[in-house]
Amino acid sequence: MPVPRLETDEEEVLRANRAFYLALQSLDPNQMAAVWLHEDWVTCLHPGRELIRGWEEVFESWTNIFNSTTRLQATISRPMVRVAGDTAWVSCITSVTSSYEEGFETAAIENTNIFVRRGGQWRLVHHHTSILPGREPSGTTKVVQ
């Protein structure tokens, strides 16, 4: 019987990174909460906004985003991962389409995600996004009243 191959650290981190984007697509604050480390120093920079610090504030920001979004699709490309002990980071591009009551928008986003390993689990501690040049949000439509 073949012995299942153990995941490498890099594979574990990439899985944690995918779990973050699945949580994003789920629009479920609890699924997002499962991905993050819940400490007062974690930081999050949503696209085109200012940095948020502390798990409570970060959680509130996700809840607000999810409440105002009806559907969200995120496709990951060019993931690069580095692991250094119990810290790791992923650099990746995401193509994100967000749908709202009033329409939708699409953006290509450059992401830096930093993870720390606690109790054998990789937890997100820093999320930094930039909208890529020449690929500004597009596709917004307004429903005619």
Next chain:
Amino acid sequence: MPVPRLETDEEEVLRANRAFYLALQSLDPNQMAAVWLHEDWVTCLHPGRELIRGWEEVFESWTNIFNSTTRLQATISRPMVRVAGDTAWVSCITSVTSSYEEGFETAAIENTNIFVRRGGQWRLVHHHTSILPGREPSGTTKVVQ
């Protein structure tokens, strides 16, 4: 005779972070080279551009930026530092004014800088910038020919 207090890891990392912005202001590629780890996986996202990977490519990008810039001023604010073993990251805002032959521009930039400790020195391995919302580059002037 008082014993000099040793720097904490956090202080060392903040010093390495300041050294990066001093290198930026110096417009000297060699001073910038002294700040980075020279490996093929280091990554750099200049404001409004796409990610560059590998020290040779990153060095070339700095050389090109410095060649086309006549003066650069960067002021750091809101530095937040985390150290985890031999890895650390700094989140900070910089107010950057770049002068060129043709004019100048000013931007407020959100930065994520990741460092690793090698041989007792903290070296920059990832630099991610985003231009802050509502503070797009401004002040560009064109010299009338």
